[in-house]
Amino acid sequence: MSNKPPKGGRRLYLDGVSVVFDGFRALNNLSLIVEPGELRSVIGPNGAGKTTMMDVITGKTRPTAGTINFGEVDLTRLDEAAIANLGIGRKFQKPTVFDALTVFENMELALKAPRGPLACLRWALTGEAKTRIDSTLEETGLLDRAQDLAGILSHGQRQWLEIGMLLMQDPELLLVDEPVAGMTDAETEQTASLLVRIAGKRSVVVVEHDLEFVRALGRRVTVLHEGSVLSEGSIDHVQNDQRVIEVYLGR
């Protein structure tokens, strides 16, 4: 496998992370390491803390306790925009693309470039930027939809646009929340191969319910339960883990 760590690749490191909302422990002493270039699947029943884990990594929620580092950087001290600019991109569970803009404009907005108001006012699309956008659109299968408003895309296409927008940010680490929810089997397969292609150059963390999809990704799996790690290993390993069967698979 060509899972060479990317140049300057950084490791995502969570240690003893807890999040308490009004006495409810959404995350409970969670520890997790994602190596540079790794593709990691995170599964778990509803309320296991999968989305909260994404939230604390991306700065949406502050952990009550614990350490979250990306390489040497302490993520708990940064806000969403700063974390995004550090190279951590996130795809939400519900696709949130900008309906009033075209597919191309959505991609252009996500393209890594100076983010200030004046820089955006002066922005002019260069040939290089256009080539990058077009090639990413090609990779996500949306090139022929470039000039359509994002609002008219199908559900699957919106998910791919989101993934495409993530790639435009040129992140080192992608957090992908339920990418195949509501997709057809064919779309699910295409999404799996897209994510496998992306990983290697970048680290990818996929949160998913769909075990067949996780099997198709075929990499290391982390099972969350009640806010902490229940089991970790290959898909076969976790599927045969007695504790996992009890809380998740057996139900």
Add this chain to the structure above:
Amino acid sequence: MSATATPLPASRARLGLRAGLLVALLLLAAMPVLNQLPVTHPLHVSDFLVSITGKWICYAILALSLDLAWGYAGILSLGHGAFFALGGYAMGMHLMRLIGPRGVYGHPVLPDFMVFLGYRELPWYWLGFDNFAFAMLMVVLVPGVLALVLGWLAFRSRITGVYLSIITQAMTYALMLAFFRNDMGFGGNNGFTDFKELLGQPLNTDTARAGLFYASLIALAASFLLCSRITRSKYGRVLTAIRDGENRVRFLGYNTTHHKLFAFVLSAMLAGVAGALYVPQVGIINPGEFSPANSIEAVIWVAVGGRGTLVGAILGAFSVNGLKTWLTSAAPDLWLFVLGGLFVLVTLFLPKGLIGLLKGRGA
């Protein structure tokens, strides 16, 4: 297949819109000229129509500024009238200083109301307003700084939606109460009036009136070009994206506070310019301009015309004010009901406003 990622050619509807705008601009520009024709001439335009159109042009600039903040950035300001009034007061202060010894009390420096209230000397914040350039700087700077401070506090704390609207409404109300006070040094409830001249021109001449009319028209055209340049840039698309999903824009790495602040401050400055052009044309500025109702009316112009289109804001300002002028003389008691009803009807049946109706026809 070739890459389809090239900008669309200007559609026919868009060309039609541009042609319509140009015709409207020329018609407006002709009004002061036609006003010079003899009263009996069929093409004569009355003084009343010219002066009221001059006011509407200023309202259209205010509507444009509000559309930039609300229609694009999603900041529903219910206090934009305050920025308009502050620009107006800055211009009013300049006009008061230019009265000089021609006031009723004949004081060489102090405006009449200050003599009346027993001021011995000019308050420090009136210094410099005798200078036109300084006063014009204040016309944009005072609303701009207020918007910067208010916006920074609100956007940084992630106050949005209704809460932000209430804060802006409270701001204009607080300013109204403050400006009503005599000891603020802004003439209390009488405000400023009896202006004599501007840039060496007596204000009561046709030349001065035409000059102000054209200055307003040029300001409107320039504001429109500026706003359309902004909204068609990538910055404009960032604003639209913030309007539709601010959180998502943050995760793309944009500091949305800075982006909203930039739009809000720029919008407040434009509103200030509108107010400054308005005051010498109507000949008075008083704290009533800060009234919350004024700000809400401006929101209704934009909603009726169609927000997020710029042209719609201008169209709305002219059409709602046209209706108001007609109705307040035909059936004065009805106006507020009609205004409220208009807002409800537009919200329910014409979410894209008049411009949506026009575009619907064109398509």
